[in-house]
Amino acid sequence: MIRVLFVDDHEMVRIGVSAYLTTQGDIDVIAEADNGQKAVELALEHRPDVILMDLVMDGMDGIEATRLIIDKWPEAKILIVTSFIDDDKVYPALEAGATSYLLKTSKADVIAKAIRDTYAGESVLEKEVTAKVMAKFSSRSSQALHESLTKREMEILLLVAQGKTNQEIADELFIALKTTKVHVSNILSKLEVQDRTQAAVYAYQNGLIENGS
Structure with a gap:
């Protein structure tokens, strides 16, 4: 089983995605958090296989939470799932140590596959994110x-x-x-x-x- 910590400040999003993930058989949502501070605490307490991390939340955001988790636990695998694709979100999130980056518009089965791929050590990036990173390298x-x-x-x-x-x-x-x-x-x-x-x-x-x- 792939043990997942799900971080999102919208309860209905957590309920809907978690419900789908539980049908997969190989993914278990072991804990949920609605803000970055709680995410850091639960990540260090449970050491999940993959962390699904929202970015924009009240209090501590997902970028800072990612940075703190990686700082205290470098092996953590964090999959960003957000509505934002702006430069001030993408680059800081990846630089903070996120492994993968998807948009919330992704289908549930795509998110499930991204969880498996991230768990396996692969980096899963939204096409727009890949384009941004490649453009940065080109510059x-x-x-x-x-x-x-x-x-x-x-x-x-x-x-x-x-x-x-x-x-x-x-x-x-x-x-x-x-x-x-x-x-x-x-x-x-x-x-x-x-x-x-x-x-x-x-x-x-x-x-x-x-x-x-």
């Missing part, structure tokens, strides 16, 4: 930052872009998990990105997936 210097990667780091970057977790990468390449984490950290630094999601977008933006270079 940077045209210097090919990935040319500074070692052969092993490039190999790991491509696996990260495929949604592989650190453990899966370690198993596939027959290297220690600790070594994998060091490589991933070096990759993020060299590519000047904040997280795995941005690293994956960089790989697609620069054609590394298609040509395998």
